[in-house]
Amino acid sequence: MNLEQIAESAPLSENVDSVVRFTNVDYSHPNGVPALRGISVEFKKGELVGILGANGAGKSTLVRHINGILKPTHGSVEVFGESTKNTSAAKLSRRVGIVFQNPNNQLFAQSVKSEIEFGLRNFGFDDELVRQRTDWALNTFSLIEYSNRAPMELSGGEKKRLCNALVLAWDPDIVILDEPTVGQDSEQKERLAQLVKLLLSEQKTIILVSHDMEFLWPLQPRMILMSGGKILADGTAQQVVRDRVSFSHANILAPQLVELFTELGDLGRFPADEFEARDKIRLQMTAAKEK
Amino acid sequence: MSQVLSVTPSSQAESLISIRALSYRYYASSRYVLNNVNLEIQKGEVVVIAGKSGSGKSTLLRAINGLIPHQHSGDYSGKVIVDGLEVLSAKMSELATKVGYIFQNPENQIFMFSVERDIAFGLENLSFKTPDIREKVDWALNTLGIRDLALRAPHELSDGQKQRVAIAGSIIMGQKILIFDEPTSLLDPYTASNVIRIIKNLHDDLGITILIVEHRLDLVSQIANRIIVLDEGKIVFDGEPRQVMYSSNLSVHGVTEPTIIRTTKLLDPGATGPGKSYPLTTHELAHELRKQVPRIGVFQKGSHEFGTNR
Numbered sequence: 353m354n355l356e357q358i359a360e361s362a363p364l365s366e367n368v369d370s371v372v373r374f375t376n377v378d379y380s381h382p383n384g385v386p387a388l389r390g391i392s393v394e395f396k397k398g399e400l401v402g403i404l405g406a407n408g409a410g411k412s413t414l415v416r417h418i419n420g421i422l423k424p425t426h427g428s429v430e431v432f433g434e435s436t437k438n439t440s441a442a443k444l445s446r447r448v449g450i451v452f453q454n455p456n457n458q459l460f461a462q463s464v465k466s467e468i469e470f471g472l473r474n475f476g477f478d479d480e481l482v483r484q485r486t487d488w489a490l491n492t493f494s495l496i497e498y499s500n501r502a503p504m505e506l507s508g509g510e511k512k513r514l515c516n517a518l519v520l521a522w523d524p525d526i527v528i529l530d531e532p533t534v535g536q537d538s539e540q541k542e543r544l545a546q547l548v549k550l551l552l553s554e555q556k557t558i559i560l561v562s563h564d565m566e567f568l569w570p571l572q573p574r575m576i577l578m579s580g581g582k583i584l585a586d587g588t589a590q591q592v593v594r595d596r597v598s599f600s601h602a603n604i605l606a607p608q609l610v611e612l613f614t615e616l617g618d619l620g621r622f623p624a625d626e627f628e629a630r631d632k633i634r635l636q637m638t639a640a641k642e643k
Numbered sequence: 644m645s646q647v648l649s650v651t652p653s654s655q656a657e658s659l660i661s662i663r664a665l666s667y668r669y670y671a672s673s674r675y676v677l678n679n680v681n682l683e684i685q686k687g688e689v690v691v692i693a694g695k696s697g698s699g700k701s702t703l704l705r706a707i708n709g710l711i712p713h714q715h716s717g718d719y720s721g722k723v724i725v726d727g728l729e730v731l732s733a734k735m736s737e738l739a740t741k742v743g744y745i746f747q748n749p750e751n752q753i754f755m756f757s758v759e760r761d762i763a764f765g766l767e768n769l770s771f772k773t774p775d776i777r778e779k780v781d782w783a784l785n786t787l788g789i790r791d792l793a794l795r796a797p798h799e800l801s802d803g804q805k806q807r808v809a810i811a812g813s814i815i816m817g818q819k820i821l822i823f824d825e826p827t828s829l830l831d832p833y834t835a836s837n838v839i840r841i842i843k844n845l846h847d848d849l850g851i852t853i854l855i856v857e858h859r860l861d862l863v864s865q866i867a868n869r870i871i872v873l874d875e876g877k878i879v880f881d882g883e884p885r886q887v888m889y890s891s892n893l894s895v896h897g898v899t900e901p902t903i904i905r906t907t908k909l910l911d912p913g914a915t916g917p918g919k920s921y922p923l924t925t926h927e928l929a930h931e932l933r934k935q936v937p938r939i940g941v942f943q944k945g946s947h948e949f950g951t952n953r
């Protein structure tokens with residue numbers, strides 16, 4: 353046996369860290385619209401995943417299966433080894449936090465503060481913990497000054513921020529953010545990126561559904577491209593951006609730095625951010641001058 | 644620290660939109676959300692508004708289409724004139740014939756039983772003839788690539804699909820000013836750049852004056868003749884895209900600089916200050932790099948296969 357064969361024949365040990373597993377999942381909405389077709393995919397502990405794809409591709413439908421609000425029409429979804437058919441969304445939500453794409457689906461309390469506290473009480477946190485976690489969330493998402501404001505009167509970006517805050521407050525093991533950067537300014541995006549890195553270091557599984565390639569790319573996530581209810585590509589960011597056919601089927605454009613280096617004819621590892629890009633360009637320039 | 648670069652001629656008499664010393668505080672809010680805003684917009688401009696979350700972008704748009712002060716109560720001072728109408732005293736119905744508004748949240752705007760009825764709704768209200776409506780609705784369905792959704796129920800669409808329906812319903816109304824509040828926030832990148840192209844065509848073909856709130860400046864910097872940056876209800880930048888993007892560090896004001904701009908600034912720390920032609924797109928930066936060091940082996944002219952020219 354060579355090494356590759358050994359790796360292939362040892363799926364069991366590899367699966368130990370699997371926290372979510374979709375097996376041949378089809379889903380049709382009650383109106384008959386098919387939204388997922390034959391999805392098989394696995395997410396691991398401590399993994400950062402970016403899901404991208406055309407409008408209507410099925411991204412939101414897919415992630416809604418992970419906390420059990422949607423159940424597959426065919427196939428199965430297992431979360432922490434248990435089929436979602438046997439558990440309720442209410443129970444799963446404690447470990448699977450999902451921030452919906454549309455903040456209005458998630459906000460109903462009278463004030464920003466009570467919105468955050470509500471979720472925590474709901475999951476049985478004691479008063480002291482409720483206070484601590486609420487403070488943490490208000491601080492982390494710069495919401496202190498909004499504590500007593502009515503959620504429905506916040507600006508679009510502020511509502512989104514509140515949704516991110518209230519879900520992360522109860523510290524779920526799987527964090528799913530559906531379009532987290534919509535309406536966020538540069539500072540909030542930067543904070544969000546830092547937070548994602550922090551959560552990763554705590555071995556959380558983080559799934560970001562996002563059209564914002566310029567936000568995802570520097571994080572170099574595992575990338576999944578979807579179209580028409582199917583997964584078109586699944587691999588490292590570096591691999592997937594080279595799959596131009598899937599890219600155009602999924603209505604996605606390459607990150608600016610990938611475009612730049614492709615146009616420059618430099619197809620090695622693409623720089624993740626502007627600092628890497630600068631270093632790479634400077635190196636090439638020095639090399640050229642020395643010739 | 645921040646400078647206001649004004650590109651607008653001061654001939655205020657001809658401005659299509661004229662905002663003078665506008666301050667506004669929502670009834671429920673403790674602070675002023677707009678602070679003494681002065682802004683002149685001429686016919687045929689394409690103006691992008693950027694800025695922090697909560698800086699007052701949507702509020703400024705509402706002050707132009709009349710939602711403020713007509714639908715929101717609050718403290719209002721100053722004067723807003725839109726195509727000769729003073730917003731404060733004009734009727735909403737009158738303003739609506741001049742200004743089209745695409746909401747930040749598409750759900751504020753879609754409510755009919757089918758996508759095509761939803762798109763037709765505004766025109767039906769204006770008593771357009773049925774064949775005219777049909778023609779315009781067909782055009783909108785095709786332009787936005789939602790023909791196959793025509794008979795679907797709008798509330799059963801994905802969020803990005805809803806946003807396209809909302810845009811379709813607004814651009815067929817025939818107003819001479821169109822205001823888009825984050826029109827691409829829910830769209831996939833390809834559709835987003837398509838919508839931006841549609842907006843540009845509305846401007847080029849029909850002479851419509853455009854205001855867009857947009858965070859992704861890489862998408863709009865090429866169709867805009869002007870970028871305005873708001874911070875805490877004040878205009879802190881106002882100028883041509885190239886000028887604004889290279890005049891200082893925009894992230895101080897909450898605006899995400901496109902990756903290409905950040906890269907250029909790192910490569911050439913002197914690349915700030917007005918007057919020079921620094922690159923706005925990947926294509927322009929690649930061109931610049933090849934010019935500087937023509938002998939670099941790997942930096943051959945590539946195929947530019949993605950063809951988006953951002």
Ligand SMILES: Nc1ncnc2c1ncn2[C@@H]1O[C@H](COP(=O)(O)OP(=O)(O)OP(=O)(O)O)[C@@H](O)[C@H]1O
Nearest residue numbers: 381387407408409410411412413799800801802803
């Ligand atoms: N509530 C619903 N009822 C019926 N069909 C729906 C519903 N929500 C979504 N759909 C349909 O299911 C498919 C997948 O939608 P989904 O919301 O998962 O797309 P998405 O990839 O998240 O898109 P977007 O990028 O626009 O958010 C689409 O065809 C959509 O029209």
Ligand SMILES: Nc1ncnc2c1ncn2[C@@H]1O[C@H](COP(=O)(O)OP(=O)(O)O)[C@@H](O)[C@H]1O
Nearest residue numbers: 505506507669672676696697698699700701702
């Ligand atoms: N209806 C409202 N009532 C009270 N305050 C509001 C209302 N709408 C917006 N605000 C507040 O006004 C400020 C500016 O909001 P907005 O113009 O929506 O910001 P932007 O569009 O730049 O994100 C924010 O602090 C927001 O919370």
Ligand SMILES: [Mg+2]
Nearest residue numbers: 412453801802
């Ligand atoms: Mg979605």
Ligand SMILES: [Mg+2]
Nearest residue numbers: 507508701747
């Ligand atoms: Mg807004």
